[in-house]
Amino acid sequence: MDKILVHGGHSLNGSVRISGSKNSALPILAATLLTREPCTISNVPDLSDIHYMLQILSHLGAQVERASGVVRVEAEKIKTVAPYDIVRKMRASVCVLGPLLGREKEATVSLPGGCVIGDRPIDLHLKGFEALGAVSRIEHGNVKVFAGTLRGTTVNLRGKQGPTVLGTDNVIMAAVLAEGTTIIESAAAEPEVVDLANFLNKMGAKIEGAGSRRIVIEGVKELHGAEHTVIPDRIEAGTFLVAGAMMGGEVTLRRVTHEHLGSVIDAVRLAGYEVETSAGSIRVRGNGAPKPLQLTTEPYPGFPTDMQAQMCALLAQTNGISVISETIFPQRYMHVSELKRMGADISLDGHTAIIKGVEKLSGAPVMASDLRASAALVLAGLRAEGVTEVNRVYHIDRGYESIDEKLNQLGARIERVKA
Ligand code: EPU
Numbered sequence: 001m002d003k004i005l006v007h008g009g010h011s012l013n014g015s016v017r018i019s020g021s022k023n024s025a026l027p028i029l030a031a032t033l034l035t036r037e038p039c040t041i042s043n044v045p046d047l048s049d050i051h052y053m054l055q056i057l058s059h060l061g062a063q064v065e066r067a068s069g070v071v072r073v074e075a076e077k078i079k080t081v082a083p084y085d086i087v088r089k090m091r092a093s094v095c096v097l098g099p100l101l102g103r104e105k106e107a108t109v110s111l112p113g114g115c116v117i118g119d120r121p122i123d124l125h126l127k128g129f130e131a132l133g134a135v136s137r138i139e140h141g142n143v144k145v146f147a148g149t150l151r152g153t154t155v156n157l158r159g160k161q162g163p164t165v166l167g168t169d170n171v172i173m174a175a176v177l178a179e180g181t182t183i184i185e186s187a188a189a190e191p192e193v194v195d196l197a198n199f200l201n202k203m204g205a206k207i208e209g210a211g212s213r214r215i216v217i218e219g220v221k222e223l224h225g226a227e228h229t230v231i232p233d234r235i236e237a238g239t240f241l242v243a244g245a246m247m248g249g250e251v252t253l254r255r256v257t258h259e260h261l262g263s264v265i266d267a268v269r270l271a272g273y274e275v276e277t278s279a280g281s282i283r284v285r286g287n288g289a290p291k292p293l294q295l296t297t298e299p300y301p302g303f304p305t306d307m308q309a310q311m312c313a314l315l316a317q318t319n320g321i322s323v324i325s326e327t328i329f330p331q332r333y334m335h336v337s338e339l340k341r342m343g344a345d346i347s348l349d350g351h352t353a354i355i356k357g358v359e360k361l362s363g364a365p366v367m368a369s370d371l372r373a374s375a376a377l378v379l380a381g382l383r384a385e386g387v388t389e390v391n392r393v394y395h396i397d398r399g400y401e402s403i404d405e406k407l408n409q410l411g412a413r414i415e416r417v418k419a
Contacts, residue, residue: 155171
């Protein structure tokens with residue numbers, strides 16, 4: 001298994017190009033199943049999660065071609081059963097359920113289990129499908145959904161932890177070809193949901209209100225092929241923003257939509273760093289006297305759970321006491337025990353982390369446990385004294401395109417050791 005060696009203490013300067021959004025690209029690629037005609041998607045990041053999704057589309061019968069960030073999918077004839085071997089590798093595979101149900105009126109996908117960031121139920125996805133008239137069954141580890149006809153309805157997708165992103169995507173994708181009008185109340189408002197709705201509208205769907213808590217979908221008879229460019233990855237951008245803040249110099253993020261990062265930029269500014277935005281770019285400058293923070297993760301436009309681990313790495317090395325509350329995935333603290341091995345002073349009380357900043361962490365061998373936790377360990381290593389050895393880096397390759405190369409271009413010293 002590959003590992004990453006981070007040599008700490010090298011300041012970051014210069015500019016970095018942000019890749020296309022993983023969490024937009026995954027449901028958008030799934031949505032290409034809704035038409036027989038070819039679709040062309042650009043700015044698709046080169047990540048293992050994307051490769052898994054393309055494998056699923058191929059297995060389902062689609063013709064898939066990929067060349068430098070552009071993916072062409074033609075799903076003239078499709079099957080409706082997604083294979084366990086690929087699905088188990090990536091939870092986001094569940095987002096083929098909506099398009100398969102919408103087009104073929106049936107779908108069978110392996111049921112995603114929990115994962116290190118906590119329980120990952122799909123009850124709200126199924127609630128939406130059932131409201132449209134589908135029946136769902138769990139059989140032999142698979143979830144099967146089927147319907148005679150899908151009919152528009154009003155459904156509230158609010159769960160205990162708030163709205164669901166992929167659940168909203170899935171119900172939109174099932175409803176675009178349903179008879180009549182569907183209204184989703186308490187919908188997720190993340191930019192990735194808006195990107196999916198924009199793509200579907202280019203395919204001929206009639207969706208209004210994406211980006212708000214109420215989405216209205218007027219069903220159409222069929223969809224046609226379309227071209228779309230995926231939005232920049234706001235979490236990759238946020239990760240580089242935090243890295244730039246931590247490491248002193250001046251870092252510019254290019255090809256980024258700063259409007260999608262409002263709460264992250266606010267937090268970095270509150271921590272005492274200078275952040276300037278202009279069309280398509282964000283510039284962050286390090287500062288000698290950073291301040292502790294109180295943060296709560298929330299659905300968009302609140303502070304994203306996908307940036308919580310990276311903020312922990314920053315605050316672990318910021319004098320004073322910071323408090324982070326994780327409300328979306330209350331157990332998403334796998335990075336904490338690893339940061340502690342590097343000398344961090346963090347205690348957990350339920351879903352709250354109390355972080356007493358120390359001047360410097362010290363490099364240590366650490367274990368990546370999930371995507372964002374791995375990013376946090378790399379960030380912590382950038383500032384730590386000595387070498388941080390991050391093991392199981394396949395987690396980071398799921399969601400960051402060449403993070404080691406991009407950080408090295410900014411002045412970091414990171415080596416990837418091939419197994
Ligand atoms: N939930 C339910 N029932 C459901 C679905 C979700 O109770 O049927 C709960 C979840 O357990 C969680 C909350 O609702 O407590 C929110 O989960 P959500 O459904 O929004 O998560 P998701 O759609 O499965 C996406 C991202 C995650 C990101 C979350 C929250 C993709 C592929 N994944 O997951 O991204 O953390 O939204 O913003 O879009 C990552 O990129 O590292 C990542 C984990």
